[in-house]
Amino acid sequence: MAYQPHDSSRHDNTLAVIRSLREQGPVARVDLGILNGISSATVTSISADLLQLGLITELPPDVQRPSGRGRPKTLVQLAPEAACVICVKLSINELQLVVGDYAGQLQHSEHHSVATLALTPDALAALLEEKIAAVRTTALASHRRLVGICLAVQGVVSSHSGTLIWSPALSFRNAPLSAPLADRFDCPVLLENDANCIASVLATKPAYAGYPNLAVIMLGYGIGMSVMIDGVPFLGANGSAAEFGHSKYQPGGALCACGKRGCIEAYASDYALYREAREVLELPAGDSAHPSEQQMQALTQLAMQGNPEAQRIFAEAGRALGYGMANLLALFNPDLVLVTGSGVRGYAAMQEAMQDAIDEALVSELIGPTRIVSCPWDRDMTCLGGIAITLQASDSSLLSGR
Amino acid sequence: MAYQPHDSSRHDNTLAVIRSLREQGPVARVDLGILNGISSATVTSISADLLQLGLITELPPDVQRPSGRGRPKTLVQLAPEAACVICVKLSINELQLVVGDYAGQLQHSEHHSVATLALTPDALAALLEEKIAAVRTTALASHRRLVGICLAVQGVVSSHSGTLIWSPALSFRNAPLSAPLADRFDCPVLLENDANCIASVLATKPAYAGYPNLAVIMLGYGIGMSVMIDGVPFLGANGSAAEFGHSKYQPGGALCACGKRGCIEAYASDYALYREAREVLELPAGDSAHPSEQQMQALTQLAMQGNPEAQRIFAEAGRALGYGMANLLALFNPDLVLVTGSGVRGYAAMQEAMQDAIDEALVSELIGPTRIVSCPWDRDMTCLGGIAITLQASDSSLLSGR
DNA sequence: TATATTTAATTTAGACCCTAAAATAAATAC
DNA sequence: GTATTTATTTTAGGGTCTAAATTAAATATA
Numbered sequence: 001m002a003y004q005p006h007d008s009s010r011h012d013n014t015l016a017v018i019r020s021l022r023e024q025g026p027v028a029r030v031d032l033g034i035l036n037g038i039s040s041a042t043v044t045s046i047s048a049d050l051l052q053l054g055l056i057t058e059l060p061p062d063v064q065r066p067s068g069r070g071r072p073k074t075l076v077q078l079a080p081e082a083a084c085v086i087c088v089k090l091s092i093n094e095l096q097l098v099v100g101d102y103a104g105q106l107q108h109s110e111h112h113s114v115a116t117l118a119l120t121p122d123a124l125a126a127l128l129e130e131k132i133a134a135v136r137t138t139a140l141a142s143h144r145r146l147v148g149i150c151l152a153v154q155g156v157v158s159s160h161s162g163t164l165i166w167s168p169a170l171s172f173r174n175a176p177l178s179a180p181l182a183d184r185f186d187c188p189v190l191l192e193n194d195a196n197c198i199a200s201v202l203a204t205k206p207a208y209a210g211y212p213n214l215a216v217i218m219l220g221y222g223i224g225m226s227v228m229i230d231g232v233p234f235l236g237a238n239g240s241a242a243e244f245g246h247s248k249y250q251p252g253g254a255l256c257a258c259g260k261r262g263c264i265e266a267y268a269s270d271y272a273l274y275r276e277a278r279e280v281l282e283l284p285a286g287d288s289a290h291p292s293e294q295q296m297q298a299l300t301q302l303a304m305q306g307n308p309e310a311q312r313i314f315a316e317a318g319r320a321l322g323y324g325m326a327n328l329l330a331l332f333n334p335d336l337v338l339v340t341g342s343g344v345r346g347y348a349a350m351q352e353a354m355q356d357a358i359d360e361a362l363v364s365e366l367i368g369p370t371r372i373v374s375c376p377w378d379r380d381m382t383c384l385g386g387i388a389i390t391l392q393a394s395d396s397s398l399l400s401g402r
Numbered sequence: 403m404a405y406q407p408h409d410s411s412r413h414d415n416t417l418a419v420i421r422s423l424r425e426q427g428p429v430a431r432v433d434l435g436i437l438n439g440i441s442s443a444t445v446t447s448i449s450a451d452l453l454q455l456g457l458i459t460e461l462p463p464d465v466q467r468p469s470g471r472g473r474p475k476t477l478v479q480l481a482p483e484a485a486c487v488i489c490v491k492l493s494i495n496e497l498q499l500v501v502g503d504y505a506g507q508l509q510h511s512e513h514h515s516v517a518t519l520a521l522t523p524d525a526l527a528a529l530l531e532e533k534i535a536a537v538r539t540t541a542l543a544s545h546r547r548l549v550g551i552c553l554a555v556q557g558v559v560s561s562h563s564g565t566l567i568w569s570p571a572l573s574f575r576n577a578p579l580s581a582p583l584a585d586r587f588d589c590p591v592l593l594e595n596d597a598n599c600i601a602s603v604l605a606t607k608p609a610y611a612g613y614p615n616l617a618v619i620m621l622g623y624g625i626g627m628s629v630m631i632d633g634v635p636f637l638g639a640n641g642s643a644a645e646f647g648h649s650k651y652q653p654g655g656a657l658c659a660c661g662k663r664g665c666i667e668a669y670a671s672d673y674a675l676y677r678e679a680r681e682v683l684e685l686p687a688g689d690s691a692h693p694s695e696q697q698m699q700a701l702t703q704l705a706m707q708g709n710p711e712a713q714r715i716f717a718e719a720g721r722a723l724g725y726g727m728a729n730l731l732a733l734f735n736p737d738l739v740l741v742t743g744s745g746v747r748g749y750a751a752m753q754e755a756m757q758d759a760i761d762e763a764l765v766s767e768l769i770g771p772t773r774i775v776s777c778p779w780d781r782d783m784t785c786l787g788g789i790a791i792t793l794q795a796s797d798s799s800l801l802s803g804r
Numbered sequence: 805t806a807t808a809t810t811t812a813a814t815t816t817a818g819a820c821c822c823t824a825a826a827a828t829a830a831a832t833a834c
Numbered sequence: 835g836t837a838t839t840t841a842t843t844t845t846a847g848g849g850t851c852t853a854a855a856t857t858a859a860a861t862a863t864a
Contacts, residue, residue: 002821003823003824003847003848003849004822004823004824004848005823005848005849005850006411006821006822006823006849007409007411007820007821007849007850007851008820009408009409009849009850009851010849010850010851013850013851028812028813029812029813030812030813031809037850038408038851039851039853040812040813040814041813041814041815041816041851041852041853042850042851042852043812043813043849044813044814044815045851047813048814067811067860067861068810068811068860068861069809069810069811069860069861069862070809070810070811070812070859070860070861071810071811071812071813071858071859071860072811072812072859073811073812073813074812074813074862087706116469119727130553156767158770164531165767166765166767173513173767185469195479213638213639218612225733227733229631229636234631236615236735236736236737236770237615237735237736237737237770237771237772238735238770238771242732242733242735242770243732243733243735244732244733245733246727246764246768247728247729247732248725248729248732248735248763249653250652250653251651251652251725251759251762251763258765260762260763260764260765261766262763271522322845323653325730326650327649327650327733330644330645330648330649330650331627331629331644331645331646331649331729331730331733332644332733332734333638333639333640333642333644333645334638334639335638336637357653360653360662361650361653361662361664362648362662363568363648363660363661363662365567365568365575366556366558366645366648366660368638368639368640368642369639369640370639370855405818405820405821405851405852405853406852406853407819407820407821407851407852408820408851408852409820409821409822409850409851411820411821411822412820412821412822415821415822430841430842431841431842432840432841432842440823441822441823441824441842442821442842442843443822443824443842443843443844443845444821444823445842446842446843446844447821447822447843469831469832469840470831470839470840471831471832471833471838471839471840472830472831472832472838472839472840472841473829473830473831473839473840473841473842474830474831474840474841475840475841475842476842518815550836590860598823695847714824720825
């Protein structure tokens with residue numbers, strides 16, 4: 001009788017244990033049981049399997065703080081060297097490569113300045129292959145195997161097909177990036193939107209737990225968004241992220257990088273702010289269509305110091321953002337909206353106008369209980385999210401031995 | 403050893419069988435197995451339980467068409483008299499009450515003209531109680547028990563708390579409707595948004611299966627929407643439906659019934675169309691703030707017959723609708739958008755301008771594979787959806803005997 | 805120092821649920 | 835009348851979990 005189990009509970013519980021360990025670090029078996037609502041007998045059995053596979057190790061007991069009465073807990077933790085993943089973040093004029101270990105920790109990080117808009121499809125493919133090959137060599141020196149690669153990019157992606165549909169960092173479209181890399185490096189290659197990566201990290205933070213519907217808005221050179229529903233990113237029809245930046249503020253309004261008019265991004269992104277500002281303000285020289293962090297900080301500084309022209313520009317951006325939020329609240333009605341990305345540097349200068357615009361646009365019944373909060377920006381967050389997503393995707397195959 | 407099952411598969415499979423029977427009518431055990439991916443041995447066991455509980459019956463074999471070789475199938479079906487539910491649809495100036503049997507079929511329907519805007523909270527509560535009590539008496543004559551009541555209303559509801567937050571049919575807000583009725587009739591009382599009810603019906607139709615992300619837009623006196631994700635309505639933070647009608651077309655634009663300006667509804671709803679039209683066209687007399695079906699048909703007729711003023715008005719409505727769709731596509735990116743409601747009568751006159759507006763607003767990469775389709779309107783659909791939702795909610799308690 | 809107490813982890817016994825295979829049932833085809 | 839086909843039921847057995855019992859390893863107390 002070739003028996004086929006009807007019930008995936010063992011598999012599910014095993015994944016849940018791994019996820020707990022990745023989120024919490026070392027945990028005792030009892031606590032794994034409580035955390036995941038399973039009996040400690042089951043945790044014992046699952047831990048035995050994972051120890052056997054070499055995916056977890058027991059922590060030596062000596063290190064522990066005196067635990068009071070009773071038998072002391074034996075903590076188990078993920079074995080960092082059990083596997084590794086590589087995450088590549090592609091953004092405008094920059095390529096970041098990081099290596100993450102099986103515990104989800106960042107092991108290596110490097111940044112490269114690249115004129116991304118000048119790349120041809122072939123040049124991009126060659127560049128990715130070269131850079132990934134290099135970090136892979138160093139990564140494999142200390143890890144058993146490479147279980148996945150994540151490409152985290154700004155723009156519209158089709159995760160399912162591994163095709164980058166459209167990115168502000170590139171001058172071409174519809175690039176099938178995943179397949180050739182998967183062939184070359186013999187492992188799954190995930191293509192993810194950068195906002196989804198960040199949202200995946202934020203959604204697991206204790207401070208933002210308890211908000212089943214979470215929207216994360218990324219301000220920066222462009223404006224992106226990810227919506228998490230019950231901890232998983234919501235992907236629409238083509239598997240791409242929600243494009244908050246190209247929702248509309250004003251029909252026929254300001255010109256957007258997408259070629260259309262009136263998008264939120266055409267008012268509140270870095271390039272939009274700088275485009276307005278350079279007309280009327282003295283600002284650092286440079287490529288004003290792709291303002292650098294220094295250029296943006298100079299502009300933000302002016303607004304913070306009370307320059308009325310700068311303040312007017314940020315207020316208008318805030319108003320556009322507010323109208324975008326109003327639509328987001330009317331259509332999605334999230335519990336919490338987090339605003340982050342490098343553009344949060346100017347959030348304080350936009351916030352009041354944003355709030356006024358929301359109140360102007362929506363009756364309070366429709367605003368409902370939604371909270372809107374900004375969140376400090378960390379350059380590595382995207383890659384940490386990419387690592388987490390890739391590890392989680394690899395767990396199933398790691399369990400099945402292959 | 404007080405054993406507590408760790409695994410809900412029996413319960414889940416039983417619910418799946420009931421759902422199949424409610425959607426498909428009589429089905430044989432083999433086919434129930436195939437439909438739900440379970441073995442026929444399990445279906446036999448589940449059917450035995452359900453027969454025991456009186457929730458299903460076997461169909462007499464004689465009625466069947468000659469089925470070819472082999473042992474003929476024995477069809478089982480839900481026992482209509484096993485239970486019943488009442489659905490009350492509250493809309494502007496009208497109250498509809500229906501009774502549904504356990505198979506989900508409509509057994510009784512009645513309409514009452516009521517000046518809903520003139521009702522006080524107490525008068526509404528008394529009216530609901532009176533009308534429900536009357537139909538309950540007749541319903542219980544032929545059904546074993548009443549297992550739930552559904553209030554399907556236009557507007558913003560908090561299903562969780564059973565509070566009607568805001569409805570265009572009423573002149574007051576924040577009405578806790580469910581609790582008193584649940585007490586009075588000793589059964590669960592669900593409060594649902596009307597668009598959610600309709601979407602729940604449409605999402606199960608074979609024609610629209612295979613679209614995991616489905617948006618249903620209801621045109622009518624107001625404009626509502628429901629978004630279904632994997633067959634379940636998406637409820638945001640306060641458990642209310644998505645308010646497409648109050649997303650924005652034009653900041654500072656036309657005045658909406660909600661009191662704010664520039665909502666889609668202020669351009670494309672019945673009252674908005676009629677408000678524009680009566681300025682320039684000869685139309686039937688009546689309450690033009692709440693145009694009747696006859697009034698709206700007269701207006702639609704004019705546009706269809708080529709009246710340029712009427713056509714302009716519908717085109718402007720279509721444009722607003724298109725911009726709303728653009729935001730919906732940018733933020734939600736559904737696989738399919740269905741347009742329905744009594745307002746579809748004018749859809750043909752709006753469609754071209756709507757499509758133009760979408761193309762004007764969004765680059766094709768963001769429109770993606772989404773299809774936008776209209777869907778004929780059926781007056782009873784809301785209540786059928788309410789019945790289906792209520793029956794599904796009651797199944798668990800029916801299985802546990804109580 | 806010896807014993808009791810407390811808490812963690814493991815082992816044991818048993819319940820539930822499902823599937824595959826075998827058996828039975830009820831038709832049609834030849 | 836027998837063979838074939840298809841549906842349903844019965845049987846046997848695997849997997850997974852939990853509760854309870856047991857074992858392990860510490861602290862508290864006398």
